[in-house]
Amino acid sequence: MSRPGLDTNPLELTPDWFNQLFETIGVDAEVQALTAKAIGTGQIGENVRFVFDYARKGEGAPATLVGKFPSGSDASLMTAKLLGHYEREVMVYRTFPKVAGRITPAALYADYDPDTNRFALIMEDMAPAEQGDQLAGCSVADAERAMDAAAILHAAYWMDEALDTYSWLQNTKLAPPPAIGPEAVVTLWAGFKDRYGAHLTPDVVEVGDAYADALPRFPEERPGPFALIHNDYRLDNMLFGKPGAPKSLAVVDWQTAGKGAPANDVAYFIGAGLTREDRPKHEQALLRYYHARLEAEGVRGYSFDQLYEDYCLNCFYGMSVAFGAAMLVKQTERGDQMFLTMLRRHAAQARDNDALRLLP
Incomplete structure (x- = not known):
């Protein structure tokens, strides 16, 4: 064959x-x-x-x-x-x-x-499932479906040390160092500001500058639980099934999967998957929904307060994806719109949750 x-x-x-x-x-x-x-x-x-x-x-x-x-x-x-x-x-x-x-x-x-x-x-073939739309955002019901799937994903290999035996999985003990380190990410932010400065408001730049300044001081291993995570957990990588479909949600594009903080996927999805108007209204309820689903999948010893702290710190990850990808992939009109939208939403997410207090 x-x-x-x-x-x-x-x-x-x-x-x-x-x-x-x-x-x-x-x-x-x-x-x-x-x-x-x-x-x-x-x-x-x-x-x-x-x-x-x-x-x-x-x-x-x-x-x-x-x-x-x-x-x-x-x-x-x-x-x-x-x-x-x-x-x-x-x-x-x-x-x-x-x-x-x-x-x-x-x-x-x-x-x-x-x-x-x-x-x-x-x-x-997941047809007639519909792909999520990063620019349009999603309903609370679809966000809950994403939180259901996130809980299944994270609970499946929660604190599983076997993850460290895979050299091909990002951020494990056997994995090579990231191809793009903190210094390179800082440089990408500077380039992004040069290219898109006319589209950035001072409040967004302030958050990006604070994150870029702190990034080299982040510890290599951050505290808190680890699990198998997707690392690009967003609407464009999700196929939503029609009512009655055997699979209500299918997550695709696992090319960046790794060992990491479960709150990374959650903060990334909520921050960019809901509009700036909707996120503050539903953020806490979605976090509590995810936490309850984690416990239903068998996770114990992870309090909601710890989840929220981890969520706040991981707000910045979505910003780095937005400006990093914008500078590394082919520039398109929709790409520019998507990356700027994601950046603005994550900057607002960080400010609304006072996440800057957690930067080293």
């Missing part, structure tokens, strides 16, 4: 390849024809939807599947290699069964070649 994404153009995959895959994983079906169409405009990976025409379709044979493959951009390929994105995403699906398939699309096939840095994921 060939290895799509590694030695084949995914848009040219044949019925025979899928027939071999189905035989391997126990799907009773014979594909006689298929269509392959690119979906989305991913900057790091390319997504393809496969629609099947069957000569024989047994029970459980999928009408469609979605594949994720390397980017066609040389710059994105280089970035993915530098940051370990492709290997990490494949390994998350292979390694963490208490998460993969439960709050992600189910993966039928996951392959990565370290020599070529090429990969492939063949997953269930």
Whole structure:
């Protein structure tokens, strides 16, 4: 069987390849024809939807599947290699069964070649689920669905020292140092201010400057609990199922997953996922909802007060993602709008929660 994404153009995959895959994983079906169409405009990976025409379709044979493959951009390929994105995403699906398939699309096939840095994921098609919209924000009900999934993710490997045995997972004891260190992040903030200064109000700049000034003094290991975290836990990486769907939410794009503070994902989502008008109204209720869901998943000994303190400190992470990504990826009109919106929302989040008091 060939290895799509590694030695084949995914848009040219044949019925025979899928027939071999189905035989391997126990799907009773014979594909006689298929269509392959690119979906989305991913900057790091390319997504393809496969629609099947069957000569024989047994029970459980999928009408469609979605594949994720390397980017066609040389710059994105280089970035993915530098940051370990492709290997990490494949390994998350292979390694963490208490998460993969439960709050992600189910993966039928996951392959990565370290020599070529090429990969492939063949997953269930979540259509007609709808992708979240980072710019528009979300309802409280959808935010609660995101908090449900976050609690499942974090509780699954809460304080699990086995995380440190994975060198491909970010921030573990075996992982290499971050490719972009604190000094580089400070430089990115300076560049961001130069490029977007006309769009930044003084209150946003004040928060960014305070964070950039304190960043080199942050301890390498921060206090508090650790778990498996997504690290890019936001609406654009979520597929919301229709009412009655078997999976109400599927979280995708696990290329930045790591060991870290669970409150990182929570602060990142709430800070940018709700509008500046809605977040202050619902922030505390969503935090208490998440805390209750954590306890329902079996987490003990983590008080709400500690969660809130951790949440406040992690408000700044979303700012660093916004200005860092803006300076590292291809500049687009929507990208500019999204990164500026995220930056403003996280700066307001930090100010509203007096998070600057926690900076070292």
